[in-house]
Amino acid sequence: MSKRTEAKRILEELHTYLDIEIQQGRRMVSLDPAVVQSFLTRKTVSLPKPAPAAVPSKRAVPVAKSESVPVAAGAAALAERASGSPVEQAEKTVSARVAGAQSLEEIAAAVCTCGACHLAKTRQKAVPGVGNGASPDILFVGEAPGADEDKQGEPFVGRAGQLLTKMIAAMGYTREQVFIANIIKCRPPENRTPTPDEMTVCLPYLKQQISLIRPKTIIALGATACKGLLGQGVTISSIRGIWQQFGGIPLMPTFHPAYLLRVPSAKAAAWEDLKKVLSKLGRPVPAPTKKQV
Secondary structure, eight states, rough: OOOOHHHHHHHHHHHHHHHHHHHHHOOEEEEHHHHHHHHHTTTOEEEOOOOOOOOOSSOOOOOOOOOEEEEHHHHHHHHHHHHHHHHHHHHHHHHHHHHTTTHHHHHHHHHHHTOOOOOGGOOOSSOOEEEESSSSSSSEEESSSOOHHHHHTTTTOOOOHHHHHHHHHTTTTGGGGSEEEOOSSSGGGGGGHHHHOHEEEEEEEEHHHHHHHOSSEEEEEEEHHHHHHOOTTOOHHHTTTSSSEEETTTEEEEEOOHHHHGGGGGHHHHHHHHHHHHHTTOOOOOOTTTOOO
């Protein structure tokens, strides 16, 4: 067996063992060179006795007895080092769950059974996303489910969702003609803003949805959606209304409907952003109505 083949086999075994350890809730392991060698040679070894520490007195210093270390500890230790932080490991777990998904239904099933992060413990229902999954003109991406969404398992069904529905109608579409999703698929407690780590772990679900949906444009609703898609360093105030790119898809950052409810004066600016999207799509701007956004 070549060195490359042997190395590949060892890494595959390490990843398998790590997955088992994660499922059992283990996160921290120790690492010792002798343990590593024991794994590579398929043996259980005895760790060498540490040399006595230098002390001022002439009394003998007790030395710990050698201990037999199981090979599994070496595998877990190597895997821990190779796989990175717990957040990186969780993100890899989510990525693996959806890597082979061929439909939105498969992704939804993975989302609804996901336990990769602590948000799964407090949710009522996960919220995968809804709408037209066959190359829609627009994918709307929000922040995270709220209380109403958590109860119903559908994005944007509360007050902010009602406003989003009006925004969609003002553009000449229905909710069924576009796709609506969030950066985070589970509700953060008390509707708090998702943390960067939570966004990192959950984002593979949205990325796989985008790869299947193939939207013509993306509208990022609010600061969290922009940070999740474009990077934590961006601010909504600096990029709102300015075309961006995500995976080669034109992306328009604009205000979140919840913000527009708090600051109605910002609706005019948001409408200008939506008109830019219509222009990009080559669609006419519908005539305004009294009930328009």
